[in-house]
Amino acid sequence: MNYDEFRSAGHNLVDFIADYLQNISNKPLFNPVEPAFLYELFDEKIPDDPKSLAEIQNVIEAKVLPYCTHVNHPGYMGLITPSPNPAGILSEFLVGALNQNIGAYSIGPSATAMELRVIRWLNDLIGYDDKAGGNLTSGGMTSNFIGLKLARDYSTDDSAQYDGMREGWVAYVSEERHVSLDKAADAVGIGRNNLRIIPTNDNYQVRIDLLKEAIQKDKSVGLRPICIIGLAGTTNLGAVDDLESLHEIAQRENCWFHADAAYGGGVLLSKKYPGLLPGLALADSVTIDPHKWFYAPLDAGAILVKEHRRLNMSFGMQPAYLTD
């Protein structure tokens, strides 16, 4: 593609997206199409014949758009996957063009500085001090995985990242958790059966009395708490656990305290309702997803860590190709 073709295709695409956004309210928000119909529609061999972008656009109009859930529709009320901010839509275009890799400073200097700044902003929203750090991630699933790995490495005195997990560790979370926490418990070697699922009260918050009982029971048979997980905005109902009490318990047990604010973290932006997540700054690590209630397009997640050095202890490695 030469530059003139690129410019013309780009202008067409922006017009196409602007028309789509402007006319979205004339379409049904969701097309109740059967999966079998779409699997057949897309049942094609790997294409071996070059197509122009105009032809591809025809395919998009015929096969993709009619069967999208239109998150930009005025009737769409979702917060977990939001209507993306229009500036965010354009930024995705630019991101693809610049294609910066923030794996090392030398292959994306300004992008690296920007990531650190965004992490600092998120840490300020939480109320973390200047010892805090973090990373942008692909979403809450990855951030919760990182949170549980930080927990594992901290609670095992930084041995698990070298020797692997030994048996005898348990983590605790409410029954209203997101499934990513079960998968993270599996992936870091705690095991799903060692993730204790604690019932909730009438407000769908984890029951502190039952959590304490579960910990006592585990300790009485020689098991050790590796992590207490608090939910700051549950996926089903937006419930917020008593984070202050959870922190107290984690302190007493000398284990990690991770908070999943993937979706609820958005309320930190509210000037009208400040302080809706009391105790969030007490967590050792926090999951927040700007691609949820911050209205950024997918994928934009973040893991925030109260002590930045814990990230290096847990993940730090320096192969030659990542040095400057």
Ligand SMILES: Cc1ncc(COP(=O)(O)O)c(C=O)c1O
């Ligand atoms: C509370 C909570 N945690 C984690 C996740 C996982 O986030 P993602 O889909 O960005 O991986 C979700 C997604 O809905 C969530 O609601």
